[in-house]
Amino acid sequence: MKITSSIYFYPFSGGLENNCNTIVLTGDVPIIVDPGHKHLWPSLKAKIMDDGLNPADFKMALFTHCHPDHMEAGQILEEEYGTVQAMSAVEKEFYDGPGQGFFPWMGLDPPTGDIGRLLDPGVLDLGDKVLELYLTPGHSPGGLCLHWPKEGLLVTGDIIFSHSFGRTDFPGGSLVELKKSVNRLKALDKVEMALPGHGPAIMGAKAIADNFAYVLDIMDRY
Numbered sequence: 663m664k665i666t667s668s669i670y671f672y673p674f675s676g677g678l679e680n681n682c683n684t685i686v687l688t689g690d691v692p693i694i695v696d697p698g699h700k701h702l703w704p705s706l707k708a709k710i711m712d713d714g715l716n717p718a719d720f721k722m723a724l725f726t727h728c729h730p731d732h733m734e735a736g737q738i739l740e741e742e743y744g745t746v747q748a749m750s751a752v753e754k755e756f757y758d759g760p761g762q763g764f765f766p767w768m769g770l771d772p773p774t775g776d777i778g779r780l781l782d783p784g785v786l787d788l789g790d791k792v793l794e795l796y797l798t799p800g801h802s803p804g805g806l807c808l809h810w811p812k813e814g815l816l817v818t819g820d821i822i823f824s825h826s827f828g829r830t831d832f833p834g835g836s837l838v839e840l841k842k843s844v845n846r847l848k849a850l851d852k853v854e855m856a857l858p859g860h861g862p863a864i865m866g867a868k869a870i871a872d873n874f875a876y877v878l879d880i881m882d883r884y
């Protein structure tokens with residue numbers, strides 16, 4: 663689904679299984695954020711191609727975090743198109759350790775392929791786009807959120823959703839850290855669309871501010 667001339671959002675709508683939302687940013691250096699599960703890639707790929715995009719153009723598969731429902735299909739992109747898989751350096755350390763346990767736990771094959779790029783918080787230069795990456799632990803130790811101030815885009819991963827927030831009971835999770843991360847995101851200026859890792863997009867500065875207030879209120883009761 664095209665949101666702007668360079669932002670495409672693919673919310674996951676299957677009711678019986680889990681997968682994440684996927685985001686594609688086109689431009690000088692096209693990237694795909696959170697390509698989801700391997701077995702769901704063919705249907706996602708079809709939707710992407712229906713929008714006139716070519717997955718072979720994707721230079722990077724950026725993972726907000728290393729949970730299989732967000733990153734598993736990155737291996738296919740790397741194998742088929744040479745797309746570079748990327749996550750935060752902090753997350754990679756976790757991925758190489760306890761993070762491997764998520765795959766057998768979800769009945770999945772162990773991951774192959776290479777995390778070819780380790781990202782640090784700060785500027786991510788994509789040529790015609792300059793994004794800011796924020797390290798947002800809490801759901802996982804090295805979760806990343808992406809902010810593109812020029813377009814008012816915030817990609818929130820599994821930190822905050824519409825009326826909910828990411829689980830903190832997985833290995834590497836922390837409610838204290840998650841609250842800090844939510845507050846960090848709340849403080850950002852220039853956010854007009856928040857695209858979360860699961861569930862619907864939150865559109866408009868007022869709706870986004872209201873959602874932060876609502877979610878922080880729930881978190882305070884935990």
Ligand SMILES: [Zn+2]
Pocket residue numbers: 727729732801820
């Ligand atoms: Zn997750």
